[in-house]
Amino acid sequence: xxxxxxxxxxxxxxxxxxxxxxxxxxxxxxxxxxxxxxxxxxxxxxxxxxxxxxxxxxxxxxxxxxxxxxxxxxxxxxxxxxxxxxxxxxxxxxxxxxxxxxxxxxxxxxxxxxxxxxxxxxxxxxxxxxxxxxxxxxxxxxxxxxxxxxxxxxxxxxxxxxxxxxxxxxxxxxxx
Amino acid sequence: xxxxxxxxxxxxxxxxxxxxxxxxxxxxxxxxxxxxxxxxxxxxxxxxxxxxxxxxxxxxxxxxxxxxxxxxxxxxxxxxxxxxxxxxxxxxxxxxxxxxxxxxxxxxxxxxxxxxxxxxxxxxxxxxxxxxxxxxxxxxxxxxxxxxxxxxxxxxxxxxxxxxxxxxxxxxxxxxxxxxxxxxxxxxxxxxxx
Numbered sequence: 001x002x003x004x005x006x007x008x009x010x011x012x013x014x015x016x017x018x019x020x021x022x023x024x025x026x027x028x029x030x031x032x033x034x035x036x037x038x039x040x041x042x043x044x045x046x047x048x049x050x051x052x053x054x055x056x057x058x059x060x061x062x063x064x065x066x067x068x069x070x071x072x073x074x075x076x077x078x079x080x081x082x083x084x085x086x087x088x089x090x091x092x093x094x095x096x097x098x099x100x101x102x103x104x105x106x107x108x109x110x111x112x113x114x115x116x117x118x119x120x121x122x123x124x125x126x127x128x129x130x131x132x133x134x135x136x137x138x139x140x141x142x143x144x145x146x147x148x149x150x151x152x153x154x155x156x157x158x159x160x161x162x163x164x165x166x167x168x169x170x171x172x173x174x175x176x
Numbered sequence: 177x178x179x180x181x182x183x184x185x186x187x188x189x190x191x192x193x194x195x196x197x198x199x200x201x202x203x204x205x206x207x208x209x210x211x212x213x214x215x216x217x218x219x220x221x222x223x224x225x226x227x228x229x230x231x232x233x234x235x236x237x238x239x240x241x242x243x244x245x246x247x248x249x250x251x252x253x254x255x256x257x258x259x260x261x262x263x264x265x266x267x268x269x270x271x272x273x274x275x276x277x278x279x280x281x282x283x284x285x286x287x288x289x290x291x292x293x294x295x296x297x298x299x300x301x302x303x304x305x306x307x308x309x310x311x312x313x314x315x316x317x318x319x320x321x322x323x324x325x326x327x328x329x330x331x332x333x334x335x336x337x338x339x340x341x342x343x344x345x346x347x348x349x350x351x352x353x354x355x356x357x358x359x360x361x362x363x364x365x366x367x368x369x370x
Contacts, residue, residue, distance in 0.1 A: 007294075007342060007345065007346055007349070008313070008342070010290060010291065010294050011294055011298070011309065011313045011345070012313045013291060014291040014294045014295050014298075015310060015313050015314040016313075016314060016315070017209075017291070018212065019208075019209045019212035019213050020205060020209055020291060020295070021205075021208070021212070021218075022204055022205035022208050022209075023204045023205070023207075023208045023221065023222050023225040023226075024218070024222050026222075027204075027222035027223075027225055027226055028200060028201075028204055030226060031200055031204070031225065031226040031229050031230060032196065032197050032200050034226070034230055035193075035196045035199075035200065035229070035230060035233050036193045036196060036197075038230070038233060038234070039188075039191045039192075039193050039196060039233075040193070
């Protein structure tokens, strides 16, 4: 963590900076009520599918991928991203990258192609995808060189890539 | 505000509604500050705060190390702010060089995390330190007589109490992993001199 070099100036900023004002009373009340309602419906959702995979991994990595919206794009329009893996803010798994491209198909479907690179030679790569409304998810076939492909109509999907002993959670891949 | 983040997260996982309220109270300002630092208007910052906190609740089970909840929220808040700004066609203040627009720059994240830590430490200080430091640092050149009247504290004891409280605050921050520069003004005049 970066040390606050001057406690008094930091204290003054924390108390005076407009960015530190915090949410409105209404917003706070609303989010508390919404959270309580969710808890009353059965507590924090148990994503067993993720938990089992993450629990077994030595390095759980969360990465975020945002795609440009392709809604209305002509077939073949492409967006691509390269993920930088982090464990909730701390960089880990150096050298392992997940490249993803989305191709608008023109019929509301998006073809997602990707490749996991940088994994150790001979290590097994597994990729699982969960779409909105599909809590169970499904495992995708991955080629020996780390390539994968799937089509989806969902606006958001979650991916988990397991590379050898490392796991990459791709949260919130936004699709058109 | 004295609860360990691991305790709050664990109780939320067990469905403790009171823990959820504590979670919101503890982290809403941090999330809001990320959105605000992306130059979103206040109402959008409120939206981002609600979205991120509720999303956090839904994904608490995936958080393997509750100690990292702050950086987790920072990243999520930055991502959501970016998404909201994009949806509104607003320019986003993207500072620093980072590979993914969905992640805050390390400098920004450290700065916001530091201010969050100071606010948390201030909450833990207890009275009269919390009220005194808040009164002394919430504005430029505060009047000691006015603070004396507000807090019922003799003017002559404000200075010594101030120094003692800053020392306690520094200790709390050090325990939380935030070192401070001992030469950076424990005895400096500060904003509260008359």
